[in-house]
Amino acid sequence: MRSTILLGAALACALSALPAAAGALPPSPAPETAMPAPQPADAPIRYTLRFPAPETHRVEVEAVVPTGGAGEVELMMAVWTPGSYLVRDYARQVETIRAETAGGEPLALDKVSKNRWRVTTGGADEIVLRYRLYCRELTVRTNFVDAGFALLNGAPTFITRVDGGPGVEGVPARVPHRVTVELPEGWRRAIAALPEEDGAFVAADYDTLVDSPLYAGTPVVQQFEVSQAGTSAQILLVHDGGDEVWDYERSKRDVEAIVRTQAAFWDVLPFQRYVFFNLIAEAGGGLEHKDSTVLLTSRWKARSEEGWRDWLGLVSHELFHAWNVKRLHPDSLGSFDYEAENYTPSLWFVEGVTSYYDDLLVRRAGLSTEEEYLAALGKVIESVQTTPGRLVQPLYDSSFDAWIKAYRRDENSANRDISYYRKGALVAWLLDARIRRATDDAASLDDLMRAAWGRWGAAGAKDPSGYTAQELLALVAEIADQATADWLEETLAEPRELDFQPALEVFGLELVSEEEAGTEVTLDAEATLDAEAAEPAGDTADEATLATAETKDDATEAEETPGWLGATTGTDEGRLLVKTVPRGTPAFEAGVNVGDEIVAIDGYRVPPDKLEERLKAYRPGDEVELLVARREKLTRLPLTLGEEPAKAFYPRPAGEAGEAAEARRDGWLAAGD
16 A cells, blocks of 8 residues: 655745735745756656645745756646546636746746746756645645645646647656645644655656645544555545544544455555545545545534445545556546546446445445445436436437536536436446346456456556457457447447346346335435536536425325426525426426526415425316516416326335345345455
């Protein structure tokens, strides 16, 4: 494992507090009497991070960049970060920037594009770049600094040299990058999943630097070791510490169980050290890195069993990525272009398969019951089956268009798009069942994953450049049969309805309502993923597809089914406003718009908190007149109320499953205990 790298004693900050107004950077330190020796172009780029006034949410960066004697040097900052597929233009947080010689003489610096700068060196062997970043976006893909701690990601922090010459489209410098952190008073440690030399973190190249988030503050650090197949790894849990609510001992115990379960699943540990940065910061999300992950969570997750399982699912999801995507990856996500979109149709495999295994491996680790796991699976089924976009956008397109759709959701997203996390997880489940049936239980999706690892992910893999979509399908045919591969290709390439019956038969399950299943699970368990997690933090956009009338009158439900409108609504300053209009609902067919204020039904005013109650006075098929205010104009809409679709989405063991199916289900959900 990768042990946490700790800086020694905090260096005293020579810089005074920031000025009240963010103006020019503080004066450069006085030059040393002895000038540094000339540096070749392949010498390390050396950064120093300083926090003279962290309560103002800023970090000051000094970068010493070798030039190799070139007259001009081109510099760049990444516009996106791997694992979060959206161009975020991190250079927008650069407040001030200047270049100078090692002796402090100013150099000409010109901005040549939104994320590039050109420095005229005057023949200097190295230049010194000084810039200040504003850091107050607490997500797993951005920077955050305050009086308590700093979370710095590589892409939005480090400006690097472009190799290829001025004005030439090149790549980030393939040289070592060294980072020294000067801690402000009161902070004790800086931690990154990088080796340390002479008080500095060392990344072999820019790719490694971008893939290594850095935490600085006063953390609680826990560690343990895990061994598998003759290898050993050190695991660190780094909590932004001192929280009295969080259960530190339980987190260590349960995370260790998950790490051991995943190591046994893959039969290999691909890292020597691995760091979980668990920031208890009343936020949500997770982002994978090769030897670490950043998790954002709430202290209150520790106070409910459902919340705790949600956090464990996030831990499991991001750890699984250490194999699936950080090493076993699509060919287009192997070598990154940090200045443009990197397209792939395979995020269903990267994120969807990982989403399938996250809760499943929590179950196999003995940290949830069979009923709890099936309830979580049911919530994913409900989320997908109540999203009209599942019949519009194919999974391949969902993946390819992540750059313009997944992180930019609006009121129409549920009608147009489908999550490659959630539908991808269901496709993985169905694929697992089909492989088992095609091979008479000789193989499963577990075996496919391990075969893919050996071919494209493992050290010494046959093709370390990664897989194409067609190569992945060929492996499915090899492990199962061609019919299974053909089914998978059609399922990914077409916006088709999923058929759950084969998987239900294989595992001896049936789908029932949430009430019949006897359990309740909220969508919060899905909200922690990155897409971020891969969808925006706290994303529950799929709730937009749920009907307004969720609660029924138990006393009359069997006899009287209320009319169903199908739009979701909310109140704003005493007005009843339409929030979403899912495709296929009565509201959609009648032309109800997002933003409409519902005023009356059949000429009778509807109070903002009485829509559900009013609809109980109507039956499916009733024709009504809906009065809405649209951009301050009253509009009458004829509308035929419908019947809310049944929601039999929750798997439970079938009464007549048979011994073979029951044994298969037991093996599928086998817990380590």
